[in-house]
Amino acid sequence: MNKERDYNAAVQALNTLQSNFSAVEAIRKQGPGWNQRALPEMRSWVRRIGYEPSDFDTLNLIHIAGTKGKGSTSSFISSILAQYLPTKKSVHAERLPTSVGLYTSPHLRFVMERIQIDGQPIPEEQFAKSFWGVWDRLEAMPATSHEEGARNVSGKPVYFHYLTLMALHCYMQEKVATAVIECGIGGEYDTTNILEKPMTTGVTSLGIDHVAMLGDTIESIAWHKAGIFKPGVPAFTVPQPEKALAVLHERAQQNGTELRVVDEHPALRHLKLGLQGDFQRINASLAIAICASHLSRLGYIAADTALDTTSELPEEFVKGLETAHLGGRCETRQDTKLSNLTWYIDGGHTLESIEMAGRWFGSATSKKLGAVRILIFNQQTRDAPALALRLHTTLASALQDARPFQHAIFCTNTTYKHAGYKADLVSMNTSKDDVHSLRVQRELAQAYDGIDPEAKVHMLGTIEEAVARARELASGETGEVLITGSLHLVGGVIEVLESEAEGALETRL
Incomplete structure (x- = not known):
């Protein structure tokens, strides 16, 4: 590959899209309202690279928000779904998911860790191809008025926005059959919330964080996180502080869906999860509920197969939970x-x-x-x-x-x-x-x-x-x-x- 367009060159170019300290401070001082601009901007970027937001519905999306456990829950989901990928022994391979994408942040060692397919970061060559593919499309299409401001660096979106575009572009090019998308900050105005019709949504444990963007009360935090709920799309969460849960239920009703609260699955008391820490059991329980809903909506398993806490978990769920991995967590x-x-x-x-x-x-x-x-x-x-x-x-x-x-x-x-x-x-x-x-x-x-x-x-x-x-x-x-x-x-x-x-x-x- 041309060194001017290899992985290292892509990372160097990506770093030029980071907001500097002064820009970040300016955004913080604007308060929570500033972030309302993110979605109109993001939709404009999406169109500039040749898509409509509704195009991503073909990815059979799972959208995850929360304060704690987003990455862990998303990793459990990805690992469970990976157990349903077709193998040489599959009798009805055409009915099974062909690949599973996972988009999370931040990364640990390599930026490409953020964009995974089938449990592995995309290779350097694929990262570079996707990066420069988006870059060239943006270069070829002039910016619009929506893209002026702090999130615009030389006619391109800032770091996280760019990576979100790139992940969605990569998954579309690779025809990924299911994509698990983790929110960056919040939910309502998060860059990832351009997704119009996910298959399932989930909110992990809530706490006070990113107060400049989301407010300093648990109710305000919950309001933002619940922004990912969509009409008719199953929504799940875990036990939350009373005031937060009330807001989540209210917003679910407003957004045309019903919220289900998931307690710890009894089967997890006897499993050794791939992620350490007793608190991972609630993340794993949420992942079980989301995967059961998702796979049943796709027609792969009966709706109550894994949601029934009185019966044993399917062996694919057990293996997925036991083999899940997320570096840097316990x-x-x-x-x-x-x-x-x-x-x-x-x-x-x-x-x-x-x-x-x-x-x-x-x-x-x-x-x-x-x-x-x-x-x-x-x-x-x-x-x-x-x-x-x-x-x-x-x-x-x-x-x-x-x-x-x-x-x-x-x-x-x-x-x-x-x-x-x-x-x-x-x-x-x-x-x-x-x-x-x-x-x-x-x-x-x-x-x-x-x-x-x-x-x-x-x-x-x-x-x-x-x-x-x-x-x-x-x-x-x-x-x-x-x-x-x-x-x-x-x-x-x-x-x-x-x-x-x-x-x-x-x-x-």
Whole structure:
């Protein structure tokens, strides 16, 4: 492939579509109403690349919104549906789904992780083909008045909008038979809500997040998330706070559908899910209900096959739940350099999710006497000190230890000390001054010193340095490192660890 149009060139071009920090701040200051412009803009972009929004109905869409568990639920759904793909043994292969797309965000190591088909990120060549295909269509068609403003970079939509266009274009070109689409932020005005007639919709657990865009009450959050409900389209959710659930029911009625609340499926008590953490059972339960509805609407299974909680789950559902994978969520890795060091990795960006991460770590650690417990944490754009306090409180209770960590490392999301950000992980929507001055990390260090004066606090400029420091601190001892907070931090840690492992393997070969 022409290097000017390969995967690396596509990623570089994509990064030019990121909103810089000043643009992001301007949008935040405009308040929730600003985002109302997203859908008219997005429909215009769709038409510029040769589609009508209704064209995407052929993808048999599943649309997922929520605050916590969107990625996990979407991954469970994709994994279950993948079990129904035709095989050589299929008797009626023509009646089975031919492929399953999954569009999620953010990515961890590679941008192409966001666009998956049949459980795998699309290959670099396919990513480049889809990227430049959309790029050329936009270049050939002049912009309209709808596209002027902060979401327009040189006549093209900004980063997430572009990737959404690209995912839908890719799935249309590949004739994907079902596509699971995860919302970015909210639902009502989210870029993905151009979808007109999905087959099924679902809202995962709700909490307070993205208040500049969605408001600062649980009712406001619920109103936005319920925006994905469509007339006559089955809608599912999980148990929610009372006020949130009332809003969801009201909006479902207004939007011409009935909302079904899904409790934990009893069969999950005896299954080992592919995603760790007790809280994943409610995400898996929602996935079961959505898949049962979806497959029955397509005519593949009887409507009550999996919705009947008194009967056993179909074996395809069981296998899908057991083999589901989502990196960076309740993930445990043994260090490749120090056999005594274990990494516990879980992105937690809200107070509720950081508490869940703490509970999982508390249950997953060895609790070995003398073990060195280390925290690596960052959250560049939210109330980081409040998250750190909630994590400490949760772990102090879970471990029955007022000093859950001997060391707390606070670093930026910059990947490498000398190379800076890996291209796939470039982030332009945070303040460069804050990153260079370690402002957030200094605030975290000060806050944590007040929480636990005995813990040794470390402030570092890059993820690579944080990983190296954790190894130094654990040298000769059993080391247990929790990496949590921003998913950008989690992705950077996975990048550093996997690049090391790949480098070592190449050396041996």
